[in-house]
Every structure is written in structure tokens, then in C-alpha cells.
Amino acid sequence: xxxxxxxxxxxxxxxxxxxxxxxxxxxxxxxxxxxxxxxxxxxxxxxxxxxxxxxxxxxxxxxxxxxxxxxxxxxxxxxxxxxxxxxxxxxxxxxxxxxxxxxxxxxxxxxxxxx
Amino acid sequence: xxxxxxxxxxxxxxxxxxxxxxxxxxxxxxxxxxxxxxxxxxxxxxxxxxxxxxxxxxxxxxxxxxxxxxxxxxxxxxxxxxxxxxxxxxxxxxxxxxxxxxxxxxxxx
Numbered sequence: 534x535x536x537x538x539x540x541x542x543x544x545x546x547x548x549x550x551x552x553x554x555x556x557x558x559x560x561x562x563x564x565x566x567x568x569x570x571x572x573x574x575x576x577x578x579x580x581x582x583x584x585x586x587x588x589x590x591x592x593x594x595x596x597x598x599x600x601x602x603x604x605x606x607x608x609x610x611x612x613x614x615x616x617x618x619x620x621x622x623x624x625x626x627x628x629x630x631x632x633x634x635x636x637x638x639x640x641x642x643x644x645x646x647x648x
Numbered sequence: 649x650x651x652x653x654x655x656x657x658x659x660x661x662x663x664x665x666x667x668x669x670x671x672x673x674x675x676x677x678x679x680x681x682x683x684x685x686x687x688x689x690x691x692x693x694x695x696x697x698x699x700x701x702x703x704x705x706x707x708x709x710x711x712x713x714x715x716x717x718x719x720x721x722x723x724x725x726x727x728x729x730x731x732x733x734x735x736x737x738x739x740x741x742x743x744x745x746x747x748x749x750x751x752x753x754x755x756x757x
Contacts, residue, residue: 537691566745573749573750574749574750575652575737575739575746575747575748575749575750576692576737576747577747578744578745578746581744589743589744624691624692626692636682636694636697637682637694637745638694639684639691639692639693639694640691641690641691642690642691644689
């Protein structure tokens, strides 16, 4: 079974440029997460989807970040414009079903460097 | 707001030692607690998931315990090996999943 797929794995951009990350969750997983992980820290949730609905986006900086999950499968996270402080690893995770139980499976992440 | 703390931040041990990693959390109203491993430049790999009604889980040389009332969990690694070197993260799930900052483990041959 394929795991969570993310692309690109690495991205280097100049500040004020736009950037987009893509995630393909494990087949059949209803719940999809985007996290940001700063160096030396644990991941922090940005947004959670149940199917195509964003059920928790309270931590997403909506002035510059946006996300979508069309058809409840793949998801895209966008930053426009990027700032120096956005440099981090962006992780996508998925989980079967809804509610509180179950293991989250993580992708390898996209390492973003903003110059 | 749930706060998750991991101690120590870094740990270096000789091969073969048994070791314990600690995780504490401030709000005991959780669904579960999960331990992950993260290798440099990689994503997170789930090691053990303990439901709120459980006290411990075991997988091979790993044993994780949960004391929800005191807000603590430990990850015990027996007979450590150089391949165990990685960052170990604990995460608690309430409405969302909240992570600690991790313990960076180095096992020296």
C-alpha cells in the first residue's frame, strides 16, 4: 500500500513569491491534515479536512495561506506571498475515518526555504 | 490549551543500554497518545498508539505507558542500537493532535 505522497520534497524561493505544496493521502483516508514543523520543534496543525470540508483551520494564517481539497482526495496548500518566517517543513498526514481514534500516517514533507 | 513537554531534549547513550523518554501533557481529556520517530529530513513514523482507556502498548523492544490522570507517558527502549538514533516525538490527541518538541536520541556504537 502506498503511503502519503507529497511533492515537491524541497523548494527554495525568494520572499514575496508564491509557492504551492501537493499531497496525495492514503487511498480511502477521509481525514487529511497539513502541519508546519519549524526546526527543533514538533509539528503544528495548520488545517484539518474531513473529506472535502475544512473542519479546523483556526491555525491557518489566512492572510497569506490557503488550502483546498477538491473531491475529498488530493490537497494543495498555497502561500502567497511567502515570507522569510515561512521557512519550515510542511507535512501532510492522513487518517482513516473521522472522530478521535486511529493512527495518522505522515508523508515525507516538503522543506521550504525562503530567501 | 494543551501543552506537551518532552524531557530530555537530547540524549546520548552507548549501544545496549535501556533508556526511557518522557512526555507530559497538561490536559488529561485526550482520546489517545502516540509516539513517533522522525529521521533527519524525513516524515514521522508511528511507533505506538495508546488509547485513553489503555495503560501501555508494546512493540518489539519498545514499550509505551500512559498515566492519563497525571498527564504522563514514557517510552522505554530496551537494548538500544545505533539504528535507534532519531528524534522521538510524542503527540496527544484531543480535538487536534498536539506534539512535543521531541527528544533527539543518539546511540553510540
